[in-house]
Amino acid sequence: MSIKKSEAPDGAGQSRRNFLRAGLGGATVAAATAGVAIAPAKASENDAEKKKARYQETAHVKKFYQTNRY
Amino acid sequence: MARMKFLCDADRCIECNACVTACKNEHEVPWGINRRRVVTINDGKPGERSVSMACMHCTDAPCASVCPVNCFYTTADAVVLHSKDLCIGCGYCFYACPFGAPQYPKTGNFGSRGKMDKCTYCAGGPEADNTAAELDKYGRNRLAEGKLPLCAEMCSTKALLAGDGDIIASIYKERVAKRGYGSGAWGWKVAYKETIAI
Numbered sequence: 001m002s003i004k005k006s007e008a009p010d011g012a013g014q015s016r017r018n019f020l021r022a023g024l025g026g027a028t029v030a031a032a033t034a035g036v037a038i039a040p041a042k043a044s045e046n047d048a049e050k051k052k053a054r055y056q057e058t059a060h061v062k063k064f065y066q067t068n069r070y
Numbered sequence: 071m072a073r074m075k076f077l078c079d080a081d082r083c084i085e086c087n088a089c090v091t092a093c094k095n096e097h098e099v100p101w102g103i104n105r106r107r108v109v110t111i112n113d114g115k116p117g118e119r120s121v122s123m124a125c126m127h128c129t130d131a132p133c134a135s136v137c138p139v140n141c142f143y144t145t146a147d148a149v150v151l152h153s154k155d156l157c158i159g160c161g162y163c164f165y166a167c168p169f170g171a172p173q174y175p176k177t178g179n180f181g182s183r184g185k186m187d188k189c190t191y192c193a194g195g196p197e198a199d200n201t202a203a204e205l206d207k208y209g210r211n212r213l214a215e216g217k218l219p220l221c222a223e224m225c226s227t228k229a230l231l232a233g234d235g236d237i238i239a240s241i242y243k244e245r246v247a248k249r250g251y252g253s254g255a256w257g258w259k260v261a262y263k264e265t266i267a268i
Contacts, residue, residue, distance in 0.1 A: 006236060044155075044196050044198070045197070045198055045199075048204055050143065050145070050151070050195075050196045051144070051145050051146055052145065052146055053072070053145060053146035053147040054145065054147065054149075054193055054199070054211070054213040054214045055072050055074060055147045055213055055233075055234070056163070056213075056216045057072070058216035058217075058232075059235060060216055060217055060218075063217065064218055064222075064223055064233065065237055065238075065241065067228065067235065067240055067261055068121055068228050068231055068238075068241050069244060070220060070228075
């Protein structure tokens with residue numbers, strides 16, 4: 001009974017909850033934006049990039065093949 | 071698409087270990103780890119042969135098959151690489167590898183293993199090409215620079231060949247045809263499921 005009495009909103013309780021909700025929400029958004037700002041630039045390659053062929057038949061490589069034929 | 075392979079012409083290898091030293095120096099490989107090493111069989115006896123061995127970048131890589139965290143991947147030019155961010159240092163790949171390629175840094179006094187390290191075919195790892203992070207974790211990325219693995223490039227007797235598998239096989243065939251003998255392409259049957267028919 002007493003609980004019900006205290007829960008009975010007279011406006012003040014409700015506004016306090018809203019204040020907390022808004023405060024927590026704001027803090028979460030702030031943390032998220034700070035996280036985005038602080039996060040370092042991603043150095044890792046994506047799946048396609050890391051599996052791409054890196055071998056190139058450059059003049060340097062051709063010279064290697066040529067000298068190995070001697 | 072070129073398929074990257076290693077070929078050691080055992081009849082030319084003089085066991086100078088320069089490939090081992092060059093690899094360690096180029097990639098700043100820590101103490102106790104050799105990505106490449108020279109194995110000598112019948113040492114001091116007639117028929118002695120030395121073979122420079124490292125990760126052969128197998129076609130159906132056994133290391134990748136047993137990895138519990140799936141940290142291995144094969145590039146379009148058939149280089150087998152791995153992510154040290156995913157590796158848990160379990161050691162399964164070491165037992166699976168027919169060439170003993172995976173190595174582990176000692177991280178503590180009680181036998182704890184660090185992240186696996188192996189030959190990258192001088193192709194770095196999953197970090198962006200030629201960045202400080204890639205150099206620190208995986209070593210130099212010479213392939214992205216238009217070069218080949220340093221071990222092969224600086225081999226004084228040209229025993230160690232690297233590059234497009236078809237081209238290095240043709241170079242080896244020419245040599246065998248010219249000198250009249252050859253001890254075969256060591257490791258090719260195991261790694262690439264093929265031999266070089268002369």
